[in-house]
Amino acid sequence: MKPLSGRVTSLDVAALAGVSQSAVSRAFTEGSSISEAKRKAILDAALKLNYVPNSIASSLTTRRTNMVAVILGNLDNPFYVQVLKALITRLQARGVQILTFTVKNGSNSDDALMRVLRYQVDGIILTSAQLSTRMTGICHDRGIPIVLFNRYIPGSSASGVRCDNAAGGRLMAEALLGAGARSFALLKGDPNGTTSQDRQRGFTDCLLERGIPPADILELEGQSTYDGGHAATLRAFLDERHPIPDAIFGINDIMAMGAMDALRGEMGVKIPADLMVGGFDNIDEADRWPYRLTTVRQPVDEMTEEALNLLDLDNPGAAIQPGIDIKVPGRIVWRSTIPRPVDL
Amino acid sequence: MKPLSGRVTSLDVAALAGVSQSAVSRAFTEGSSISEAKRKAILDAALKLNYVPNSIASSLTTRRTNMVAVILGNLDNPFYVQVLKALITRLQARGVQILTFTVKNGSNSDDALMRVLRYQVDGIILTSAQLSTRMTGICHDRGIPIVLFNRYIPGSSASGVRCDNAAGGRLMAEALLGAGARSFALLKGDPNGTTSQDRQRGFTDCLLERGIPPADILELEGQSTYDGGHAATLRAFLDERHPIPDAIFGINDIMAMGAMDALRGEMGVKIPADLMVGGFDNIDEADRWPYRLTTVRQPVDEMTEEALNLLDLDNPGAAIQPGIDIKVPGRIVWRSTIPRPVDL
DNA sequence: TCCGGCGGTGCAACCGTATTCAAAAACCGC
DNA sequence: GCGGTTTTTGAATACGGTTGCACCGCCGGA
Known part of the structure; x- marks a missing residue:
């Protein structure tokens, strides 16, 4: 039985199996009414013809594509690679495909979203990038659930999951204070990202409350990447415009790692003896031998799980809840870049 | 003008603009015959209604989805993240969307491919994982171009792009020999991957030819990841089953980095004084201060470019060429883990 | 004035599947 | 066997666009 060239449709299978096209459709649809004998026969015929149902066509009638869009801002940060991995794993397990988009960091993702909408995705997960409330409105009208990952849009109806970044920033401030640091520098992230802003706010608020001079x-200058952190650190300390503090808080791990390498490599600073370093995210790399970075862990698994819950793919078109905002706590992971106080 | 809730179709736009539905379709199709005045009017109406053309529906008649599937095996290796990034950038620039799939490393990707086929993608890029020739046959019959990235299937009609891994392995052997190494260890990768096999073969062949004892x-034991390389190195050298050689060749950078950290961190080995290390890939991380790994560079940009050329998305249904296999050369990037001979 | 040609337009026939509806078939207890 | 259920089944239609085709009006050249 030569596999026919060109497209094979349900009609071809129907002809070969001697049934109607509807029967073929039913044979491939879970839980539809068809006799076991006929289903077997149809599946046999389908196999002979290498028939695979056309999801595009079926999406047209079912109004479900089994695709969700994941919009990413920054694959240079391993944290978001980890997020992507977690999402892929979870979604693939449910038979959902992933349409991957990237947008330039810090750029508005409205046009990306418009492209996404053409594809009639069942849901959208947005990590990074701004989004206008007009866009969230459009998605809402069309009944497409959209979940913000680690960001929020003040005054929007979009749901979101995020780490409690402000609280995490406080945790780090407390950790460094507890280890004896009294003067601080803070390696700033994307100025448009609520994530970095919140971390920074939590950190500086904590210092303020303790009466410590601000960081x-x-x-x-560039992106919030390894190179960005590396360059910013060199620029700040090498030309002596800035005094070297007791401790530096990198707004995320990858930037903190860039800072560490600048400090040790180019400037001969000992960590933590001369200077302590704190990070945020707990990416895999932070645990490696050259770094052993003390950091605030973001629970990626929990966060992606919650994100998919919010997406609620099983209840399509369910009345979209108004802006549920889930905040999960981070916690300090102690390693070598901050000496751990004995009393903890 | 309240944006109507629910779906908005071209018929709605046609009604509002007072034209036929075909006109709406033409207004959104580049280069179709429609007067400029009418097009403007239609686009206005569309904007008022927040209309976006439904790609799913149009794919049904045009037989093009503007989606390509990228099948990934191992996002734990930053090299493939880099590949993914490069593909996304290039494809998005052409208005092509990416359907991302992952398959367990080393597992057969036939079933993944079957899922892919349902989505009628315009092309498939496969990095990692095996593929049966039956599958490549099916794709061929359906006219779906498929490009293998850094792998090949002996006796298959699928096209592919890859680094000249064997030659790269030789380069590394020569580099290490030139630096004075005479005894070698080789940190093996995925036994099913042609990539690692070829690198290993090139390396060992070169040693053989020079009359050097085999590596x-x-x-x-586990995956070819940082942790895999780390663990394998510890296991091999710590219990003294293996003598410490002059040099070790990590079959890819990320494993070499794991090995370096094991050697320096757990075993106090000095690199390159006590032992040289060579890698393969030239991932961004290899250039960082703690590693400065001498490695064989894979030209990712060139390779992704070639891969997309092979995909030939502009000529859909063009007679699919029989198995073009493009091999691009790698080259040594000299850094600190192998002392560079002065005469080079 | 007539005619060929051409840009613009709407009608209608698809694309490949899901699903409704009514008819047919199978099953049931008596 | 028979009326009444319940399950299977196929014909027909819908989903939201694209596109071949016929037609219309208009222009320029003969």
Whole structure:
């Protein structure tokens, strides 16, 4: 039985199996009414013809594509690679495909979203990038659930999951204070991202409350990446515009790692003896031998799980809940870049 | 003008603009015959209604989805993240969307491919994982171009792009020999991957030709990841079953980095004084201060470019060429883990 | 004035599947 | 066997666009 070339449709299978096209459709649809004998025969015929149902066509009638869009801002940060991995794993297990989009970091993702909408995805997960409330409105009208990952849009109806970044920033401030640091620098992240802003706010608020002089803010020039952190650190300390503090808080791990390498490699600073370093995210790399970075862990698994719950793919078109905002707590992971106080 | 809730179709736009539904379709199709005035009017109406063309529906008649599937095996290896990034950038620039799939490393990707086929993608890029020739046959019959990235299937009609891994392995052997190494270990990768096999073969062949004793092959237990390389190195050298050689060749950078950290962190080995390390890939991380790994660079941009050329998305249904196999050369990137001979 | 040609337009026939509806078939207890 | 259920079944239609085709109006050249 030569596999026919070109497209094979349900009609071809129907002809070969001697049944109607509807029967073929039913044979491939879970839980539809068809006799076991006929289903077997149809599946046999389908196999002979290498027939695979056309999801595009079926999406047209079912109004479900079994695709969700994942919009990413920054694959240079391993944290988001980890998020992507977690999402892929979970979604694939439910038979949902992933349409991957990227947007330039810090750019508005409205046009990306418009492209997404053409594809009639069943849901959208947005990590990074801004989004206008007009867009969330459009998605809402069309009944497409949209979940923000680690960001929120004040005054929007979109749901979201995020780490409690402000609380995490406080945790880090407390950890560093507890280890004896009294002067601080803060390696700033994307100025448009609520994530970095919140971490920074939590950190500086904590210092303020304790009556500690505010942290020296190290502005970022490029992206919030390894290279960005590396460059900003060199620029700040090498030309002596900034005094070297007791401790530096990198707004995320990858930037903190860039800072560490700049400090140790180019400047001969000992960590933590001369200077302590704190990070945020707990990416895999933070645990490696050269870094052993003390950081605030974001529970990726829990967060992606919650994100998919919010997406609620099983209840399509269910009345979309108004802006549920889930905040999961982070916690300190102690490693070598901050000496752990004995009393903890 | 309240944006209507629910779906908005071209018929709604046609009604509002006072034209036929075909006109709406033409207004959104580049290069179709429609007067400029009417097009403007239609686009206005569309904007008012927040209309976006339904790609699913149009795919049904055009037989093009503007989606390509990217099948990934191992996002734990930053090299493939880099590949993914490069593919996304290039494809998005052409208005092509990416359907991302992962398959367990080393597992057969036939079933993944079957899922892919349902979505009528315009092309498939496969990095990692095996593929039966039956599958490549099915794709061929359906006119779906499929490009293998850094792998090949002997005796298959599928096209592919890859780094000249065997030649790269030789380059590394020569580099290490030139630096004075005479005894070798090789940190093995995925036994099913042609990529690692070829690199290993090139390396060992070169040693053989020079009359050097064969490399001590360090078997991998888990995945070919950082942790895999780390664990294999510890296991091999710590219990003294293996003598410490002059040099070790990590079959890819991420494993070499794991090995370096094991050697320096757990065993106090100095690199390159006590032992040289060579890698393969030239991932971004290899250039960072703690590693500065001498490695064989894979030209990702060139390779992804070639892969998309092979996909030939602009000529749909063009007679699919029989198995074009493009091999691009790698080259040594000299850094600190192998002392560079002065005469080079 | 007539005619060929051409850009613009709407009608209607698809694309490949899901699903409704009514008819046919199978099953049931008596 | 028979009326009444319940399950299977196929014909027909819908989903939201694209596109071949016929037609219309208009222009320029003969």
